[in-house]
Amino acid sequence: MDALPSSPLGWLCTGVTLLFGVTVLCMAKRSPVEKADVLVWRLLPALLGLLCAATLGAGGGLVVFCAVCLVSSAYLGVRALLPVGDKAVLITGSDTGIGHALAKYLDNLGFVVFAGVLNEDGPGAEELRRTCSQRLSLLQLDITNATQVKEAYLKVSEKVQNTGLWGVVNNAGILGIPADAELLPMSTYRRCMEVNFFGAVEVSKIFLPLLRKSQGRLVNVSSMAGGIPLPRYAAYGASKAALSMFSGVMRQELSKWGIKVAAIHPSGFRTGIQGTSDLWDKQIKELMENLPADTRQDYGEDYLLGLKSYFLHMPAYCNADLSPVLSAVLHALLAKRPHGLYTPGKGAYMSLCIFCYFPLWFYDFFISKMLSTESLPRALRTSEAETT
Template identity: 55%
Template sequence: MSIFSSETGWLCLAVTAVLGGTVLCKCKSSGWLGSCICLAGLWGGACLLSLSLFWGFILFSALCFLIYTRLSGQELLPVDQKAVLVTGGDSGIGHALCKYLDQLGFTVFAGVLHEKGSGAEELRRTCSQRLSVLQLDITNPAQIKDAHSKVVQKVQDRGLWAVINNAGVLLLPADGELIPMNDYRQCMAVNFFGAVEVTKAFLPLLRKSKGRLVNIASMAGGVPMENLAAYGSSKAALTMFSSVMRQELSKWGVKVALVQPGGFRTNITGGSDTWDKLEKNILDHLPAEVQEDYGQDYILAQRNILSFMDKYSSADVSPVLRDVQHAVMAKSPSALYTPGRSVYLWLCLASFCPTAVFDYICENGFGPKKAMPRALRMPWKNKAM
């Protein structure tokens, strides 16, 4: 018997249409992806109804309810002059974030490495009176303590809504064997330990406001990438820290979000003067045997990686800004954001691909053409080794 031959059938279809329409209206502001998901759900529900009216209606209604609940959590909370702290506000993504959040109406505390630097001065000149520039070297416990005191003094009873750990260093990409231990330590000191210490200092304020902790890591923290052993390891540590804190802070009502951007053009790589110093640092710390095996030409060619990264990175950091905004303002923020081209795909490949397949993809389809160390270009030495 046709499902359309009874009043009950028509009633079920009418209710289903109302549910589906409500979900579609709800997801108008969620972009094309949400619409596609809902349309797929509607199609699946129609197929189910053609098989079994009752169970099709039940399952489809449950689907609509789940999607509606999920989309309801994406609603943005009002700004209401909420206060946020951003580290690394001198330049790059942190600088852009300070301006963006200020424009949205937040009270912004811009932590900078150089309080009298050009980046800090630009923030003072271009942003509203709500923005405060704080001297904040996140590897300096005294400066963290001082920044905390200034934040508490200004926010008073309003509290601090969000901490955005953005400050980071990359240094010169190179083979892991070539990277000096000081560079490993500096990456960990800034990218991991600094973020942890800032988090610990401001967590009492976040617990009080039931606010947000947003850690900006990197795609390199979840995807093994050649020449980024120091940087990637520090970002991987920050990634795991974020996951653990997300679980531990949920009982306090604090939501933790991790942002793993792809390639965006910032000045984290520095300029040619910085590269010269980093190259000299590498050469000065290499044992003679290692320098002989790799060859000075190979070591000096490492700066080509920076040129490649700069060439293929996006100058438009707005995807990162929008994701951080969502992490700070959404009623139910996501645990992970992956702004940038193909970032989520690479994270999935690194997690689920067989190792041999993933390594083959990286070797043949990612990065600049790789030079060979001196010893590997000399067949007679290879045989001796």
């Protein structure tokens, strides 16, 4: 009998705890998708409050109960998702990879999906037509073509009308050829910036009036290479870094309109962004034809051709399961309090932390070991041989 509350404060503590528990059960009934989170992070404080009231007394129990409630509420504020309802989302680059998987994923969840594709008659577009619901609409959308971007805007605005567009996912991107920055032709730098940065900016600017109507979300798929320097990804990384900085500025500027902006920095995933072996052959040919004679001599043709081996082995080091990226985009689209930055995938967050908080010499050492290659340019091999 001594465990029961015997003071007005004790009864108040017990009553608040019971009321909290009943409220949580009602929330779980209304939101079955989040039932596990709600039951764990709201019922747990309720039960803990009763236990504390019984063991610590009324005052101590109330203090512990309130403290745990604050922590769980903060956690649930991040975890809580809005209902899908009839929310409409535009995804660029839906032919293959993350964009293709995301279009299927969001369609399956009940979103109205506008899937922008580079080729509306291509195999990726045909598969979306075959496997997705009637809610999904395909858009011919080369994001470097201003006319196609404007035509896509007119088609989307006609369908969503006064409700606006809930989300824009700037996913379309190209990798270019992974090689030393000195070796890359200027055309590769320009092409990466044109697609990965300027294209995303163009789409964002054109579709922002529709996002303002819905107070929706702008999600930019950047890369781990957009947050940290990685050898052989100068052109790609620079374009993605520009996109990440654009996302940060837009997050600040668009908050006054109620629009939330997020950047996704995935680590290595198998998306097909590296293209085909035939595409590589075309790019390596362009690279070798544009190299100055002395640069070609210093690196050596065997080093240049060795880059192809690196290219062909890239997928083996990438994760084929895209679900971490899809979950991150979904959270960015539906969370009541989305993050400004997501780092899905193995090593993405750890590498970013090392770059930000450790000395640069340690980061460079870490990356050199993580991305170590046996091949050296000809001039360096010759220099080593002379000194031994």
